Amino acid sequence: MxxxxxxxxxxxxxxxxxxxxxxxxxxxxxxxxxxxxxxxxxxxxxxxxxxxxxxTNKLALFTAVFDEQERQIVERAESVMLQGHEDLWEAALAGVDQFLDACLEPVYSAIVWREAIGAMGWNAWMEFAEQHSLGLVERSVEVLAAAGLIDSANRKTTARLVFHLLGGAGMTLANAENPAELRPVVGATVRRMISSLRATDQS
CATH class of the missing domain: 1.10.10.60 (Homeodomain-like)
Structure with a gap:
């Protein structure tokens, strides 16, 4: 109790x-x-x-805000992946779509993508991003590889590259003049790049 x-x-x-x-x-x-x-x-x-x-100071307060924003987005993406998707591949792509949609949200995009690097510095920003997002990507890659959907001899490297791909997509959307207009293009490009990892022989 x-x-x-x-x-x-x-x-x-x-x-x-x-x-x-x-x-x-x-x-x-x-x-x-x-x-x-x-x-x-x-x-x-x-x-x-x-x-x-x-x-202790303004940076500590900002870091707490940043941490909470990242935590919420990861939880939302993971929730989408776990609910209503029997197909593992489609579940993973649904999580990606949830993340990209979040990058259109004014608060998340401003704090995580536009303000955080300047406030926290690159190394700290990347460390916090890895603590949240990289873990989810690694778990997803492990599940897909175990199901034979990804042909990868090095799952951790694959996960890190996908993590950076999504980070680049998030940065692109957050700094676009018209993020909503660019979202379909970014989404389609990310899907094509991730789909290139899919094992060709699943028989």
């Missing part, structure tokens, strides 16, 4: 959630550089001290 949370713990959780919600909105709308911790505190209706109680 889970321990009963104290009123203080519940208040702390509520405060942190309010800070993340406010910061997500502001970082997406204004960008990392133009958003201050005072802005976030006012938007969340808390004191500046409350912000520092949960986050």
């Amino acid at each position: 889970s321990p009963v949370k104290s009123r203080r713990d519940m208040y702390a959780e509520a405060t942190r959630a309010a800070l993340l919600e406010a910061a997500t909105k502001l970082f997406a709308e204004r960008g990392f550089a133009a958003t201050s911790l005072d802005d976030v505190a006012r938007a969340a209706n808390v004191t500046r001290g409350a912000v520092y109680h949960h986050f």
Whole structure:
């Protein structure tokens, strides 16, 4: 049985959630550089001290926002893959489509694709992206390879290349002048490239 949370713990959780919600909105709308911790505190209706109680600085707050955005998208993609798709190949492609659709969403595209590299630096950005997305891609490749749908002697290399392919697609959509118009082209191209991995002999 889970321990009963104290009123203080519940208040702390509520405060942190309010800070993340406010910061997500502001970082997406204004960008990392133009958003201050005072802005976030006012938007969340808390004191500046409350912000520092949960986050050591603005970068720590942004990183938490970024982490939450990535976690949610991976969960959504995995959920789509696990529900309503008996065909493993189509399930994998459905997960890809879910990810590409997410890249059209203003908040996700702004925070993960346009703001994160400048705020966190390339290495940290890539490390967090790998913690979330790469694991799902690796699991998908393992399942497809075990079913004989992918002919790959090196599954981890295949997974990493697909991971970077999807990252390039996400970056392309997030920085496009008209992402929605470009989405079908990007989706079709990604599907063709991923389909080239499919084993030719599945008998």
